[in-house]
Amino acid sequence: MMETSVHYSAATADSHSAKNAADAIVPHMKILVIEDDLEAAAYMTKAFREAGIVVDHASDGESGLFMGTENAYDVMVIDRMLPRRDGLSVISELRKRGVNAPVLILSALGQVDDRVTGLRAGGDDYLPKPYAFSELLARVEVLGRRKGAPEQDMIYRVGDLELDRLSHEVKRAGKDVLLQPREFRLLEYLMKNAGQVVTRTMLLENVWDYHFDPQTNVIDVHVSRLRSKIEKDFDKPLLKTIRGAGYMIKDEG
Amino acid sequence: MLARARLMFRSTAVRLSALYILLFALCAAFLVFYVTAMSERLLAQQTRQSLQEEVSDIQRAYERGGINLLLRMMERRARQPGANLYVIAGPNGEMLAGNVASVQPGVLDDQGWTDIPFTYEPYAEVDRPGWHLATANVTRLDNGLRVMVGRDLGDPSRFRGIVRRALMVALTIMGVGALVIWFGIGRNALKRIDRMSAASQKIMAGDLSQRLPVGKSGDEFDRLSDSLNAMLGRIEKLNEGLRQVSDNIAHDLKTPLTRLRNKAADALDEDREEVRRVALEGIIGESDQLIRTFNALLMISRVEAGSIAAEMSEVDLSAISADSAELYEPAAEEAGLTLTTDLESGLVVNGNRELIGQAIFNLLDNAIKYAAGAPGETGREAKIGVHLVKRDGTFRLSVCDNGPGVPADKRGEVTKRFFRLDESRSKPGTGLGLSLVEAVMELHGGSLELSATHEDNPEAPGLTVTMVFPEPKS
Numbered sequence: 001m002m003e004t005s006v007h008y009s010a011a012t013a014d015s016h017s018a019k020n021a022a023d024a025i026v027p028h029m030k031i032l033v034i035e036d037d038l039e040a041a042a043y044m045t046k047a048f049r050e051a052g053i054v055v056d057h058a059s060d061g062e063s064g065l066f067m068g069t070e071n072a073y074d075v076m077v078i079d080r081m082l083p084r085r086d087g088l089s090v091i092s093e094l095r096k097r098g099v100n101a102p103v104l105i106l107s108a109l110g111q112v113d114d115r116v117t118g119l120r121a122g123g124d125d126y127l128p129k130p131y132a133f134s135e136l137l138a139r140v141e142v143l144g145r146r147k148g149a150p151e152q153d154m155i156y157r158v159g160d161l162e163l164d165r166l167s168h169e170v171k172r173a174g175k176d177v178l179l180q181p182r183e184f185r186l187l188e189y190l191m192k193n194a195g196q197v198v199t200r201t202m203l204l205e206n207v208w209d210y211h212f213d214p215q216t217n218v219i220d221v222h223v224s225r226l227r228s229k230i231e232k233d234f235d236k237p238l239l240k241t242i243r244g245a246g247y248m249i250k251d252e253g
Numbered sequence: 254m255l256a257r258a259r260l261m262f263r264s265t266a267v268r269l270s271a272l273y274i275l276l277f278a279l280c281a282a283f284l285v286f287y288v289t290a291m292s293e294r295l296l297a298q299q300t301r302q303s304l305q306e307e308v309s310d311i312q313r314a315y316e317r318g319g320i321n322l323l324l325r326m327m328e329r330r331a332r333q334p335g336a337n338l339y340v341i342a343g344p345n346g347e348m349l350a351g352n353v354a355s356v357q358p359g360v361l362d363d364q365g366w367t368d369i370p371f372t373y374e375p376y377a378e379v380d381r382p383g384w385h386l387a388t389a390n391v392t393r394l395d396n397g398l399r400v401m402v403g404r405d406l407g408d409p410s411r412f413r414g415i416v417r418r419a420l421m422v423a424l425t426i427m428g429v430g431a432l433v434i435w436f437g438i439g440r441n442a443l444k445r446i447d448r449m450s451a452a453s454q455k456i457m458a459g460d461l462s463q464r465l466p467v468g469k470s471g472d473e474f475d476r477l478s479d480s481l482n483a484m485l486g487r488i489e490k491l492n493e494g495l496r497q498v499s500d501n502i503a504h505d506l507k508t509p510l511t512r513l514r515n516k517a518a519d520a521l522d523e524d525r526e527e528v529r530r531v532a533l534e535g536i537i538g539e540s541d542q543l544i545r546t547f548n549a550l551l552m553i554s555r556v557e558a559g560s561i562a563a564e565m566s567e568v569d570l571s572a573i574s575a576d577s578a579e580l581y582e583p584a585a586e587e588a589g590l591t592l593t594t595d596l597e598s599g600l601v602v603n604g605n606r607e608l609i610g611q612a613i614f615n616l617l618d619n620a621i622k623y624a625a626g627a628p629g630e631t632g633r634e635a636k637i638g639v640h641l642v643k644r645d646g647t648f649r650l651s652v653c654d655n656g657p658g659v660p661a662d663k664r665g666e667v668t669k670r671f672f673r674l675d676e677s678r679s680k681p682g683t684g685l686g687l688s689l690v691e692a693v694m695e696l697h698g699g700s701l702e703l704s705a706t707h708e709d710n711p712e713a714p715g716l717t718v719t720m721v722f723p724e725p726k727s
Contacts (some may be wrong), residue, residue: 116564130544182579208580210610215545216618221583244537 029144030054031075034064034090035106036082044077047133053140061085068094073101074144077136080107080118088121095122102143106131115211134245138197145196156191159238159251161230163191172230182207183226190239190249199246223247270438274431278424285420289413297388300404301366304390307337307402315394323400324350337404338373338387344397351401356387361399366390370406445474461489494557497670505671505684506546513539542683549685553670556608556692568604570641570648570722571596577613578639581621585637588625596641600648602722604697609720612693613639615686616652616718622682623716624654646724647699653706653717664703690720698723 031053035041041057048055056071058064061082068076068090076094080087091103102124107114115126125139156163160173168184170177179187185207190198200219204210227239239249307330315323327339331352340351346361357371370386389403448466455463464485465478513536520532578594585592620637637654659667659674666672668691671684687701694701699722706715 130547132541208576210614211607212611213545213548214614216584216621217587218580218584218614221587222580225583 028052028054029074029141030056030072031077031140031144032056032058032064032068032071032073034058034061034068034076034078034082034087036060036079044133044136048137048140051137059083061087061090065090065093068099068101069097075140076101076103077140078103078105078123080105080114088118088123091122104136104139104143106136132244134197135199135201138199138202138246141196142193142198142202145193156188156194158191158194158249159236160234161191161238161249161251163187170230172234175233177230179226179229182222183229186222186226187230187249190247193249195248195250197242197245197248202246270431270435274428274435278427281424281427282420285416289416292416293413300388301390304337304388304402304404308390308392308400311400311402312392312394315400320396320398327351337402338375338389340399340401340403342399342401344399346399349398353403356401360389361391361401364391364393367403373403375405442474449474449478456485461485461492491558494554501671502550506543509539509543509546513543546683546685549683549689550670552611553685553689553692556689556696559696564605565603566606567601568606568609570600570602570609570650571598573606573610574613574639574641574650577610577617580614581617585617585621588621588635590621590624590635590637593636593638594640595638597643600641600643601725602648602697603725604722605693608693608696612690612720613650613652615690616720619686619718620652620654620656620716623656625656643724648722648724649719650722651717651719653715655706655710655713655715658705658714658716659703661705667703668701687718690718694720694722 029052031048033041033044033048033055035044035057036059038059041059045055045057056067056073058067062084064078064082065085078087078090082090085093087105087107091105094101094103103122104125104127105118105123106127106129107118108129115128118126124143127136127139154164154166156165162171163184164170165188168181170179170184170187186203189203189206200214201212203219203223204212204214223239223241227237230239231237236252238251239247242248311323311326314326324341327341327350330336331339336352338351338353340353340356340361341349342361343349348355352375354374356373360367360371360373367389370388373385373387375385386406387403388406389401391399391401393399445466445468452463452465464482467478467482468475516532516536516539520529520536523529523532574596575594578592578596582592617637617639624635624637635655637652639650639652641648641650643649663674667674668687670688673682673684691701699720702719702721704717704719706717708714
């Protein structure tokens with residue numbers, strides 16, 4: 001099963017990263033991958049590097065903990081089941097030692113309550129195996145940017161599009177854009193992660209609060225409705241579909 | 254036999270009964286001794302009372318008629334069968350008259366009741382020779398004569414002997430009876446346990462259809478067997494499910510895997526970059542579908558195993574239904590359908606929000622998929638609906654469409670893994686959606702009902718799938 005996802009994601013990652021590597025969405029992001037499956041780790045490392053991310057790899061819990069404590073990483077990707085020290089214990093130990101870098105937990109367990117325990121242990125995001133690499137990459141990029149993300153900004157801006165988080169007003173080129181509450185949250189999430197790929201699963205998680213893979217086009221229809229509202233009367237497209245991965249809102253300048 | 258006896262003693266029932274017998278015997282012994290002591294005391298009291306009366310008689314006779322009358326009276330009384338003991342002694346204790354040969358020395362010296370039983374030798378009593386125990390009252394007359402009236406104590410002690418013998422016999426019978434019952438029960442229990450272990454051996458050998466023997470008495474053994482059998486039934490069902498899953502995987506995943514392999518082989522042979530790219534993308538799509546199938550399979554078996562049961566909380570069915578409808582409304586509209594809702598508010602169950610959500614999403618996916626192709630010649634527009642009502646102690650959440658529906662005889666089968674109606678094979682899907690919904694409903698102690706939305710319209714009966722939740726007890 002792991003094999004399936006690896007090969008599957010290889011192709012996706014290539015198409016995605018080829019498109020984005022040049023953009024250098026997150027310049028010189030440095031991440032740590034703690035994963036004991038060497039084949040999966042080698043694949044992940046290669047794919048991350050192609051996406052312009054600097055990767056260190058540790059193959060067990062103890063050395064992962066050591067590397068995570070000694071070096072400063074933007075994001076850590078930690079498998080839940082590791083030799084010598086369990087992934088969750090690595091995370092809680094890192095947190096105890098004052099390492100605050102965001103952590104993405106990879107898990108073969110993939111149950112709803114596993115996700116909850118993982119996040120409770122100090123993880124910031126959770127991805128069950130098998131996953132598509134594009135999904136992993138998108139999440140790592142979002143996590144890596146979180147540090148500098150304008151959580152407290154009350155107004156998000158992308159090009160001439162403006163979203164006021166307090167008054168719930170959206171304007172494009174000064175003109176009001178009327179959105180449904182859900183569309184507003186969708187746009188808010190996309191703009192919060194402007195310039196980054198956001199997958200359908202991430203949208204379902206963050207906008208609707210359901211944690212599974214949407215099997216059909218339900219999310220796409222919502223996005224295209226939103227797109228028509230913010231782009232209908234304007235020339236310049238802002239909300240792009242990234243094939244095989246998800247969506248990205250970006251001002252091409 | 255010895256080993257068997259030892260084994261038997263190790264059994265709880267036998268040990269318990271042994272303990273009961275011991276306790277019971279102790280109680281019985283105490284009771285008997287108590288009763289004996291009480292009756293002896295009563296007897297002694299009666300003896301004293303009657304002796305006291307005689308002493309009064311004697312004194313009255315002496316006062317009325319002097320020594321002659323006294324002697325006559327005593328003689329008469331001494332001859333009666335079972336008579337008391339009478340002695341008239343001189344002032345120095347020498348015996349003058351009476352029905353006693355001799356008494357223990359010193360008995361006649363003190364007036365009043367003798368404190369302890371004393372010994373005496375009766376006259377010419379052939380049947381009871383030797384010394385006997387007696388109790389007596391000694392009175393001094395005014396002329397210095399001493400008069401003793403006593404009673405033989407042989408009878409009370411014999412009475413005690415009889416009671417004690419009866420006790421011994423009773424205890425022996427009790428002991429023997431207990432041993433027999435003990436042996437019977439122990440043997441019976443052992444046999445039943447042997448039968449149970451034999452059945453377990455067979456089950457361990459792999460025959461999960463075996464069941465432990467259950468008797469008719471409904472005792473502890475039967476109840477234990479019953480619950481173990483219920484457990485075996487559950488295990489067998491899970492095992493069956495597992496086997497079904499692996500069979501399904503073998504049958505239903507081989508085809509897409511083969512297709513995948515062939516596509517990859519074609520792509521490898523392809524020189525034109527563009528065509529190759531399209532082929533590779535096809536492979537990704539195919540793999541995507543496979544991963545979904547695997548995920549769905551995993552999800553179903555985990556839900557069926559009930560391992561998510563820990564993650565239960567209060568779930569607002571009304572809110573979740575409204576959310577789902579809102580999420581699917583654009584997709585439905587794009588497919589040319591109208592989505593209507595009719596939701597009773599404030600219906601809350603104890604459940605897993607994610608799973609219930611996923612179940613509703615699956616139903617909505619299906620409804621959109623099948624209603625979209627509904628024949629339009631009836632003039633009716635294609636519609637789907639989400640309804641939530643409280644009825645007869647249940648919360649009924651239904652998703653309905655007016656598509657082609659499912660024939661009544663197939664409704665039991667569509668929830669089986671990988672089962673797809675022939676007409677729907679052309680549509681995308683894993684054939685696992687309804688299986689998951691059913692598993693989710695089972696996890697929540699509810700059920701899944703399938704019916705036709707419009708019974709009266711054979712052209713497009715539609716399908717209504719209802720998730721029936723039991724109303725939580727407050």
